[in-house]
Amino acid sequence: MNLYKEFKRVLMLGGVPGWILLGYYVVQIAFARTKSDMAAVDGTAVIYAAYALGAGIYCYRDLTKDTFSRFFFSKLMKRTCVLWFVLYTMLCALSALWSPILPLSGYRALECMGMMLLNAAVIKNLIKNLETKGIMLWSVTYAFVMMTFTAISFARAGWATILYALQFPSTIFFYLVFYYAPKKIIKYPMLTTAILSRSTTGYLGMATGLCSFMFGQKKYRILGWIIVFGVGISIATVGLEDVLNNTVFAAKGGAFENGKLDEEKTSGRTQLWGPAIEAVKADNREWYGYGFVAGETMFVQNVIGGQVIGMHNGFLSAFVGTGYIGLIFFCLFMLGYARSAFFSNTPKQYKALLIATFCCVFIHTLANPGLGFRVYGTWMPAMYFVMLTVGLNIKYRYMKMYNPPYTVVVDNKNKMKIQKVK
Numbered sequence: 001m002n003l004y005k006e007f008k009r010v011l012m013l014g015g016v017p018g019w020i021l022l023g024y025y026v027v028q029i030a031f032a033r034t035k036s037d038m039a040a041v042d043g044t045a046v047i048y049a050a051y052a053l054g055a056g057i058y059c060y061r062d063l064t065k066d067t068f069s070r071f072f073f074s075k076l077m078k079r080t081c082v083l084w085f086v087l088y089t090m091l092c093a094l095s096a097l098w099s100p101i102l103p104l105s106g107y108r109a110l111e112c113m114g115m116m117l118l119n120a121a122v123i124k125n126l127i128k129n130l131e132t133k134g135i136m137l138w139s140v141t142y143a144f145v146m147m148t149f150t151a152i153s154f155a156r157a158g159w160a161t162i163l164y165a166l167q168f169p170s171t172i173f174f175y176l177v178f179y180y181a182p183k184k185i186i187k188y189p190m191l192t193t194a195i196l197s198r199s200t201t202g203y204l205g206m207a208t209g210l211c212s213f214m215f216g217q218k219k220y221r222i223l224g225w226i227i228v229f230g231v232g233i234s235i236a237t238v239g240l241e242d243v244l245n246n247t248v249f250a251a252k253g254g255a256f257e258n259g260k261l262d263e264e265k266t267s268g269r270t271q272l273w274g275p276a277i278e279a280v281k282a283d284n285r286e287w288y289g290y291g292f293v294a295g296e297t298m299f300v301q302n303v304i305g306g307q308v309i310g311m312h313n314g315f316l317s318a319f320v321g322t323g324y325i326g327l328i329f330f331c332l333f334m335l336g337y338a339r340s341a342f343f344s345n346t347p348k349q350y351k352a353l354l355i356a357t358f359c360c361v362f363i364h365t366l367a368n369p370g371l372g373f374r375v376y377g378t379w380m381p382a383m384y385f386v387m388l389t390v391g392l393n394i395k396y397r398y399m400k401m402y403n404p405p406y407t408v409v410v411d412n413k414n415k416m417k418i419q420k421v422k
Contacts, residue, residue: 095288112375200367
Protein backbone atom coordinates (compact mmCIF):
# COMPACT_ATOMS: atom_id res chain seq x y z
CA MET A 1 0.00 0.00 0.00
CA ASN A 2 2.83 2.41 0.84
CA LEU A 3 4.42 1.72 -2.55
CA TYR A 4 1.09 2.44 -4.24
CA LYS A 5 0.75 5.75 -2.37
CA GLU A 6 4.27 6.77 -3.36
CA PHE A 7 3.61 5.96 -7.01
CA LYS A 8 0.33 7.89 -6.95
CA ARG A 9 1.86 11.00 -5.40
CA VAL A 10 4.78 10.99 -7.81
CA LEU A 11 2.62 10.38 -10.87
CA MET A 12 0.34 13.31 -9.97
CA LEU A 13 3.17 15.69 -10.91
CA GLY A 14 2.75 14.68 -14.55
CA GLY A 15 -0.63 16.38 -14.50
CA VAL A 16 -3.65 15.14 -16.42
CA PRO A 17 -1.50 14.20 -19.46
CA GLY A 18 0.47 11.86 -17.20
CA TRP A 19 -2.69 10.01 -16.25
CA ILE A 20 -3.84 9.95 -19.88
CA LEU A 21 -0.48 8.39 -20.76
CA LEU A 22 -1.05 5.60 -18.24
CA GLY A 23 -4.65 5.34 -19.40
CA TYR A 24 -3.36 4.31 -22.83
CA TYR A 25 -2.16 1.04 -21.31
CA VAL A 26 -5.43 0.54 -19.47
CA VAL A 27 -7.20 0.84 -22.83
CA GLN A 28 -4.77 -1.76 -24.20
CA ILE A 29 -5.79 -4.14 -21.41
CA ALA A 30 -9.51 -3.53 -21.82
CA PHE A 31 -9.58 -3.77 -25.62
CA ALA A 32 -6.69 -6.11 -26.40
CA ARG A 33 -7.11 -8.09 -29.58
CA THR A 34 -5.33 -10.93 -31.26
CA LYS A 35 -2.53 -10.42 -33.77
CA SER A 36 -4.65 -11.72 -36.64
CA ASP A 37 -6.82 -8.60 -36.73
CA MET A 38 -4.32 -5.93 -35.72
CA ALA A 39 -4.57 -4.26 -39.14
CA ALA A 40 -8.36 -4.25 -39.19
CA VAL A 41 -10.47 -1.11 -39.03
CA ASP A 42 -12.99 -2.48 -36.52
CA GLY A 43 -14.68 -1.32 -33.34
CA THR A 44 -11.48 -1.64 -31.36
CA ALA A 45 -9.64 0.47 -33.90
CA VAL A 46 -12.32 3.14 -33.56
CA ILE A 47 -11.81 3.15 -29.78
CA TYR A 48 -8.03 3.52 -30.17
CA ALA A 49 -8.53 6.31 -32.70
CA ALA A 50 -10.99 8.10 -30.42
CA TYR A 51 -8.57 7.83 -27.49
CA ALA A 52 -5.69 9.17 -29.58
CA LEU A 53 -7.87 12.02 -30.91
CA GLY A 54 -9.11 12.94 -27.45
CA ALA A 55 -5.61 12.76 -25.98
CA GLY A 56 -4.18 14.83 -28.80
CA ILE A 57 -6.82 17.56 -28.52
CA TYR A 58 -6.52 17.79 -24.75
CA CYS A 59 -2.72 17.82 -24.82
CA TYR A 60 -2.57 20.43 -27.56
CA ARG A 61 -4.68 22.67 -25.33
CA ASP A 62 -2.43 21.80 -22.40
CA LEU A 63 0.64 22.77 -24.44
CA THR A 64 -0.85 26.18 -25.25
CA LYS A 65 -2.72 27.05 -22.04
CA ASP A 66 -0.23 29.43 -20.37
CA THR A 67 2.98 31.35 -21.03
CA PHE A 68 5.30 28.56 -19.88
CA SER A 69 3.47 25.94 -21.96
CA ARG A 70 3.39 28.10 -25.08
CA PHE A 71 7.09 28.91 -24.74
CA PHE A 72 7.97 25.21 -24.38
CA PHE A 73 5.74 24.19 -27.29
CA SER A 74 7.17 26.92 -29.50
CA LYS A 75 10.75 25.80 -28.87
CA LEU A 76 9.74 22.17 -29.30
CA MET A 77 8.31 22.80 -32.74
CA LYS A 78 10.87 25.33 -33.98
CA ARG A 79 14.15 24.26 -32.40
CA THR A 80 14.04 20.46 -32.17
CA CYS A 81 13.73 17.38 -34.35
CA VAL A 82 10.02 17.12 -33.47
CA LEU A 83 9.21 19.42 -36.42
CA TRP A 84 10.49 16.75 -38.82
CA PHE A 85 8.39 14.10 -37.11
CA VAL A 86 5.29 16.28 -37.46
CA LEU A 87 5.99 16.80 -41.17
CA TYR A 88 6.54 13.07 -41.59
CA THR A 89 3.27 12.27 -39.83
CA MET A 90 1.38 14.81 -41.93
CA LEU A 91 2.74 13.10 -45.04
CA CYS A 92 1.63 9.75 -43.59
CA ALA A 93 -1.89 11.16 -43.23
CA LEU A 94 -1.77 12.48 -46.80
CA SER A 95 -0.73 9.03 -48.05
CA ALA A 96 -4.22 7.82 -47.13
CA LEU A 97 -5.29 9.28 -50.49
CA TRP A 98 -3.37 6.54 -52.35
CA SER A 99 -3.48 3.90 -49.63
CA PRO A 100 -5.43 0.67 -50.30
CA ILE A 101 -7.34 1.28 -47.04
CA LEU A 102 -7.87 5.01 -46.61
CA PRO A 103 -9.41 4.91 -43.08
CA LEU A 104 -6.59 2.73 -41.74
CA SER A 105 -3.78 4.98 -42.97
CA GLY A 106 -5.64 8.08 -41.81
CA TYR A 107 -6.41 6.87 -38.32
CA ARG A 108 -2.93 5.44 -37.76
CA ALA A 109 -1.38 8.80 -38.68
CA LEU A 110 -3.87 10.51 -36.37
CA GLU A 111 -2.88 8.10 -33.60
CA CYS A 112 0.81 8.94 -34.06
CA MET A 113 0.12 12.67 -33.87
CA GLY A 114 -2.07 12.31 -30.80
CA MET A 115 0.41 10.14 -28.92
CA MET A 116 3.26 12.47 -29.87
CA LEU A 117 1.38 15.43 -28.39
CA LEU A 118 0.58 13.35 -25.31
CA ASN A 119 4.23 12.56 -24.62
CA ALA A 120 5.17 16.19 -25.28
CA ALA A 121 2.59 17.44 -22.77
CA VAL A 122 3.79 14.98 -20.12
CA ILE A 123 7.42 16.10 -20.46
CA LYS A 124 6.37 19.76 -20.43
CA ASN A 125 4.52 19.26 -17.15
CA LEU A 126 7.46 17.38 -15.63
CA ILE A 127 9.88 20.17 -16.56
CA LYS A 128 7.43 22.73 -15.17
CA ASN A 129 6.90 20.88 -11.88
CA LEU A 130 10.12 18.97 -11.15
CA GLU A 131 13.86 19.25 -11.00
CA THR A 132 15.72 16.91 -13.36
CA LYS A 133 16.40 14.21 -10.78
CA GLY A 134 12.71 14.22 -9.94
CA ILE A 135 11.90 13.84 -13.65
CA MET A 136 14.08 10.74 -13.75
CA LEU A 137 12.32 9.23 -10.73
CA TRP A 138 8.92 10.03 -12.29
CA SER A 139 10.09 8.30 -15.46
CA VAL A 140 11.15 5.21 -13.51
CA THR A 141 7.74 5.12 -11.83
CA TYR A 142 6.04 5.45 -15.22
CA ALA A 143 8.18 2.65 -16.67
CA PHE A 144 7.36 0.33 -13.76
CA VAL A 145 3.62 0.96 -13.98
CA MET A 146 3.64 0.70 -17.78
CA MET A 147 5.48 -2.63 -17.72
CA THR A 148 3.11 -3.93 -15.04
CA PHE A 149 0.10 -3.01 -17.17
CA THR A 150 1.72 -4.58 -20.23
CA ALA A 151 2.31 -7.82 -18.32
CA ILE A 152 -1.32 -7.82 -17.15
CA SER A 153 -2.63 -7.33 -20.69
CA PHE A 154 -0.78 -10.46 -21.88
CA ALA A 155 -1.19 -12.51 -18.68
CA ARG A 156 -3.57 -15.03 -20.24
CA ALA A 157 -1.10 -15.86 -23.01
CA GLY A 158 1.61 -17.16 -20.67
CA TRP A 159 5.12 -16.12 -19.63
CA ALA A 160 6.67 -16.48 -23.07
CA THR A 161 4.22 -13.97 -24.55
CA ILE A 162 4.60 -11.64 -21.56
CA LEU A 163 8.37 -11.56 -22.02
CA TYR A 164 7.91 -11.00 -25.75
CA ALA A 165 5.65 -8.00 -25.09
CA LEU A 166 8.01 -6.63 -22.42
CA GLN A 167 11.09 -6.85 -24.64
CA PHE A 168 10.29 -3.46 -26.12
CA PRO A 169 9.85 -1.26 -23.03
CA SER A 170 12.22 -3.20 -20.77
CA THR A 171 15.23 -2.88 -23.07
CA ILE A 172 14.58 0.78 -23.93
CA PHE A 173 14.09 1.71 -20.27
CA PHE A 174 17.05 -0.45 -19.20
CA TYR A 175 19.53 2.39 -18.61
CA LEU A 176 16.95 4.63 -16.96
CA VAL A 177 16.31 1.85 -14.44
CA PHE A 178 20.03 1.07 -14.14
CA TYR A 179 20.92 4.68 -13.34
CA TYR A 180 17.92 5.93 -11.37
CA ALA A 181 15.62 3.21 -9.97
CA PRO A 182 15.64 3.86 -6.20
CA LYS A 183 14.19 0.60 -4.92
CA LYS A 184 15.43 -2.95 -5.32
CA ILE A 185 11.84 -4.14 -5.69
CA ILE A 186 11.63 -1.94 -8.81
CA LYS A 187 15.18 -2.09 -10.12
CA TYR A 188 16.07 -5.76 -10.19
CA PRO A 189 12.82 -7.17 -11.65
CA MET A 190 12.92 -4.60 -14.46
CA LEU A 191 16.58 -5.20 -15.28
CA THR A 192 16.06 -8.96 -15.12
CA THR A 193 13.09 -8.71 -17.49
CA ALA A 194 15.25 -6.93 -20.06
CA ILE A 195 18.02 -9.53 -19.72
CA LEU A 196 15.57 -12.45 -20.03
CA SER A 197 13.62 -10.92 -22.93
CA ARG A 198 15.58 -12.96 -25.52
CA SER A 199 15.42 -9.97 -27.84
CA THR A 200 18.49 -9.91 -30.05
CA THR A 201 17.66 -6.36 -31.11
CA GLY A 202 17.25 -5.35 -27.48
CA TYR A 203 20.58 -6.93 -26.55
CA LEU A 204 22.31 -5.09 -29.39
CA GLY A 205 20.74 -1.83 -28.26
CA MET A 206 21.80 -2.33 -24.65
CA ALA A 207 25.30 -3.36 -25.72
CA THR A 208 25.62 -0.28 -27.93
CA GLY A 209 24.33 1.86 -25.09
CA LEU A 210 27.39 0.95 -23.03
CA CYS A 211 29.20 3.71 -24.92
CA SER A 212 27.28 6.13 -22.72
CA PHE A 213 29.56 5.27 -19.80
CA MET A 214 32.25 7.35 -21.50
CA PHE A 215 30.02 10.44 -21.27
CA GLY A 216 28.90 10.06 -17.67
CA GLN A 217 30.33 10.36 -14.20
CA LYS A 218 33.84 9.19 -13.34
CA LYS A 219 32.75 5.89 -11.77
CA TYR A 220 30.89 4.94 -14.95
CA ARG A 221 33.79 5.99 -17.19
CA ILE A 222 36.02 3.63 -15.22
CA LEU A 223 33.44 0.86 -15.59
CA GLY A 224 33.23 1.63 -19.30
CA TRP A 225 36.98 1.19 -19.76
CA ILE A 226 36.86 -2.07 -17.79
CA ILE A 227 34.13 -3.36 -20.12
CA VAL A 228 36.04 -2.24 -23.23
CA PHE A 229 39.17 -3.95 -21.94
CA GLY A 230 37.25 -7.14 -21.09
CA VAL A 231 35.55 -7.26 -24.49
CA GLY A 232 38.87 -6.65 -26.23
CA ILE A 233 40.52 -9.52 -24.33
CA SER A 234 37.57 -11.82 -25.12
CA ILE A 235 37.67 -11.03 -28.84
CA ALA A 236 41.45 -11.50 -28.94
CA THR A 237 41.15 -14.82 -27.09
CA VAL A 238 38.14 -16.57 -28.67
CA GLY A 239 37.32 -14.38 -31.68
CA LEU A 240 34.54 -11.93 -32.51
CA GLU A 241 32.17 -14.62 -33.84
CA ASP A 242 32.21 -16.65 -30.64
CA VAL A 243 31.75 -13.53 -28.51
CA LEU A 244 28.69 -12.47 -30.53
CA ASN A 245 27.26 -16.00 -30.72
CA ASN A 246 27.49 -16.46 -26.97
CA THR A 247 26.20 -13.03 -25.96
CA VAL A 248 24.03 -11.01 -28.33
CA PHE A 249 22.95 -13.99 -30.47
CA ALA A 250 22.87 -16.59 -27.68
CA ALA A 251 19.05 -16.70 -27.80
CA LYS A 252 19.30 -17.67 -31.48
CA GLY A 253 21.76 -20.46 -30.83
CA GLY A 254 24.50 -18.39 -32.48
CA ALA A 255 23.96 -16.56 -35.75
CA PHE A 256 27.49 -16.46 -37.20
CA GLU A 257 29.24 -19.42 -38.79
CA ASN A 258 32.52 -19.26 -40.73
CA GLY A 259 32.29 -15.48 -40.98
CA LYS A 260 28.75 -15.46 -42.40
CA LEU A 261 25.48 -14.46 -40.81
CA ASP A 262 22.79 -17.14 -40.91
CA GLU A 263 19.80 -15.23 -42.30
CA GLU A 264 17.39 -17.84 -40.99
CA LYS A 265 18.34 -16.66 -37.50
CA THR A 266 17.51 -13.01 -38.16
CA SER A 267 13.72 -13.57 -38.04
CA GLY A 268 13.51 -13.12 -41.82
CA ARG A 269 14.19 -9.39 -41.70
CA THR A 270 17.16 -9.34 -44.06
CA GLN A 271 15.28 -11.62 -46.46
CA LEU A 272 12.51 -9.04 -46.64
CA TRP A 273 14.38 -5.73 -46.73
CA GLY A 274 16.33 -6.19 -49.97
CA PRO A 275 13.43 -7.52 -52.08
CA ALA A 276 11.14 -4.85 -50.62
CA ILE A 277 13.36 -2.01 -51.82
CA GLU A 278 13.62 -3.53 -55.27
CA ALA A 279 9.85 -4.11 -55.47
CA VAL A 280 9.04 -0.51 -54.55
CA LYS A 281 11.37 0.73 -57.27
CA ALA A 282 10.01 -1.77 -59.79
CA ASP A 283 6.48 -0.48 -59.17
CA ASN A 284 7.67 3.11 -59.62
CA ARG A 285 6.44 4.01 -56.13
CA GLU A 286 9.75 5.16 -54.70
CA TRP A 287 8.57 8.78 -54.42
CA TYR A 288 5.26 8.21 -52.67
CA GLY A 289 5.12 4.60 -51.47
CA TYR A 290 2.11 2.35 -50.93
CA GLY A 291 0.43 4.27 -48.12
CA PHE A 292 1.20 4.54 -44.41
CA VAL A 293 0.67 1.26 -42.51
CA ALA A 294 -2.12 -0.12 -44.71
CA GLY A 295 -0.13 -0.16 -47.94
CA GLU A 296 3.01 -1.30 -46.14
CA THR A 297 1.23 -4.17 -44.37
CA MET A 298 -0.44 -5.45 -47.53
CA PHE A 299 2.84 -5.12 -49.43
CA VAL A 300 4.80 -7.09 -46.82
CA GLN A 301 2.20 -9.84 -46.64
CA ASN A 302 2.25 -10.17 -50.43
CA VAL A 303 6.04 -10.52 -50.33
CA ILE A 304 6.44 -13.07 -47.53
CA GLY A 305 2.88 -13.93 -46.47
CA GLY A 306 1.76 -14.76 -42.94
CA GLN A 307 0.70 -12.26 -40.33
CA VAL A 308 3.66 -9.88 -40.67
CA ILE A 309 2.39 -6.34 -40.10
CA GLY A 310 5.31 -4.24 -41.32
CA MET A 311 8.93 -3.91 -42.34
CA HIS A 312 10.37 -4.17 -38.80
CA ASN A 313 12.54 -1.20 -39.72
CA GLY A 314 11.38 2.38 -39.20
CA PHE A 315 13.41 3.76 -42.10
CA LEU A 316 12.04 1.17 -44.53
CA SER A 317 8.54 1.71 -43.13
CA ALA A 318 8.93 5.36 -44.07
CA PHE A 319 10.21 4.43 -47.54
CA VAL A 320 7.62 1.74 -48.32
CA GLY A 321 4.76 3.74 -46.85
CA THR A 322 5.57 7.26 -48.07
CA GLY A 323 8.53 7.05 -50.46
CA TYR A 324 11.71 9.10 -50.57
CA ILE A 325 10.12 12.26 -49.18
CA GLY A 326 8.87 10.48 -46.08
CA LEU A 327 12.22 8.75 -45.69
CA ILE A 328 14.03 12.11 -45.84
CA PHE A 329 11.73 13.59 -43.18
CA PHE A 330 12.20 10.56 -40.95
CA CYS A 331 15.99 10.53 -41.37
CA LEU A 332 16.14 14.22 -40.46
CA PHE A 333 14.06 13.46 -37.39
CA MET A 334 16.39 10.68 -36.26
CA LEU A 335 19.50 12.75 -36.99
CA GLY A 336 18.05 15.58 -34.94
CA TYR A 337 17.31 13.17 -32.10
CA ALA A 338 20.91 11.89 -32.21
CA ARG A 339 22.22 15.45 -32.10
CA SER A 340 19.99 16.25 -29.12
CA ALA A 341 21.35 13.22 -27.25
CA PHE A 342 25.08 13.53 -28.01
CA PHE A 343 25.30 17.33 -27.97
CA SER A 344 22.91 17.90 -25.13
CA ASN A 345 23.15 20.85 -22.76
CA THR A 346 22.16 18.65 -19.84
CA PRO A 347 24.62 17.82 -17.03
CA LYS A 348 26.87 14.79 -17.41
CA GLN A 349 24.92 12.56 -15.04
CA TYR A 350 21.84 12.88 -17.27
CA LYS A 351 23.58 13.10 -20.63
CA ALA A 352 24.88 9.54 -20.27
CA LEU A 353 21.32 8.25 -19.94
CA LEU A 354 20.12 10.17 -22.99
CA ILE A 355 22.95 8.76 -25.12
CA ALA A 356 22.44 5.20 -23.88
CA THR A 357 18.73 5.34 -24.58
CA PHE A 358 19.24 6.87 -28.01
CA CYS A 359 21.40 3.85 -28.87
CA CYS A 360 18.65 1.49 -27.73
CA VAL A 361 15.96 3.41 -29.62
CA PHE A 362 18.06 3.59 -32.79
CA ILE A 363 18.82 -0.14 -32.84
CA HIS A 364 15.17 -0.96 -32.18
CA THR A 365 14.17 1.40 -34.99
CA LEU A 366 16.47 -0.52 -37.33
CA ALA A 367 15.02 -3.96 -36.56
CA ASN A 368 11.67 -3.70 -34.75
CA PRO A 369 8.29 -2.04 -35.32
CA GLY A 370 8.21 1.38 -33.71
CA LEU A 371 9.05 4.94 -34.78
CA GLY A 372 8.40 5.33 -38.49
CA PHE A 373 5.57 2.81 -38.24
CA ARG A 374 2.31 2.99 -36.29
CA VAL A 375 1.97 3.18 -32.50
CA TYR A 376 3.07 -0.35 -31.70
CA GLY A 377 6.07 -2.21 -30.31
CA THR A 378 8.79 0.26 -29.34
CA TRP A 379 6.86 3.37 -30.43
CA MET A 380 5.57 4.61 -27.07
CA PRO A 381 8.73 4.13 -24.96
CA ALA A 382 10.86 5.46 -27.83
CA MET A 383 8.72 8.59 -28.25
CA TYR A 384 8.80 9.19 -24.51
CA PHE A 385 12.60 9.31 -24.60
CA VAL A 386 12.65 11.48 -27.71
CA MET A 387 10.50 14.00 -25.84
CA LEU A 388 12.53 13.64 -22.66
CA THR A 389 15.76 14.30 -24.58
CA VAL A 390 14.56 17.34 -26.50
CA GLY A 391 12.63 18.58 -23.46
CA LEU A 392 15.74 18.60 -21.28
CA ASN A 393 17.63 20.37 -24.06
CA ILE A 394 14.96 23.09 -24.04
CA LYS A 395 15.15 23.27 -20.25
CA TYR A 396 18.92 23.72 -20.09
CA ARG A 397 19.23 25.92 -23.17
CA TYR A 398 16.28 28.29 -22.82
CA MET A 399 14.99 27.96 -19.24
CA LYS A 400 18.11 28.35 -17.11
CA MET A 401 16.44 30.87 -14.82
CA TYR A 402 13.32 28.76 -14.23
CA ASN A 403 13.12 26.92 -10.90
CA PRO A 404 10.45 24.20 -10.64
CA PRO A 405 8.47 24.12 -7.39
CA TYR A 406 8.94 20.45 -6.53
CA THR A 407 11.47 17.67 -6.47
CA VAL A 408 11.29 13.95 -5.70
CA VAL A 409 13.81 12.70 -3.17
CA VAL A 410 14.73 9.26 -1.87
CA ASP A 411 15.35 8.99 1.86
CA ASN A 412 17.64 6.59 3.74
CA LYS A 413 14.95 3.90 3.60
CA ASN A 414 14.66 4.19 -0.18
CA LYS A 415 11.24 5.80 0.14
CA MET A 416 10.29 8.35 -2.48
CA LYS A 417 8.97 11.66 -1.18
CA ILE A 418 7.79 14.83 -2.88
CA GLN A 419 9.33 17.99 -1.47
CA LYS A 420 9.06 21.65 -2.32
CA VAL A 421 12.27 23.12 -3.68
CA LYS A 422 13.76 25.59 -1.22
